[in-house]
Amino acid sequence: MDYRYIAVEGNIGAGKTTLAKMLAEHYNARIVLEEFADNTFLPKFYQEPERYAFPLELSFLADRYKQLKEMITTPDLFQEKIIADYIFIKSKLFARINLKDEEYELFQNLFNIIDPNLAAPDLLIYLHAPISSLQRNIHNRGRDYEQQIPDEYLEKVQNVYQTYLKQDISKTLIIDISKVDFLRNPDQFAQLTTFLDKNYDFKSHYLAIE
Structure with missing residues (x-):
């Protein structure tokens, strides 16, 4: 597998961290996991979105x-x-959803200053799942502050990612995980790693996992 830097992305509850850990173990790679647990603004944001959206997005931008x-x-x-288990532009995508226009303009200016200092991933793996599956995963992992996330918010996140994926971005592998469980089905994980090991030349590719 020739890719040096792979990022796994997807909506809340899509299984990004699980897959990133499995890939890191399989390829003996260094793992970069989002440090959301240490962000004191996150639980507050879910309680009062308008009040805490801007400090939340700024803190995530700096931490990432x-x-x-x-x-x-x-x-x-x-x-x-x-x-x-994330790409840096995630900060900008979530800011577009959560911030008021004037706040987003300021945020975007900051983002554009620091973004060129980071290398883009050689491959982006995007995990797509229906809202019902995301809600089930969110419920099962049991983070208290996530349990009341409405479907409408997940749909906004889904839409902003889909818009981003339509742009001319880095090499992207899209996987519909509605019937996929990499953790409990080794054969499905093997299908993914076998594909990665072949180093196909593509810009955007949909990988059907059976």
């Missing part, structure tokens, strides 16, 4: 930049590959 900058620019002789 610092984490990716340190990981990507610091080589490791024993683990040359990097697997992340």
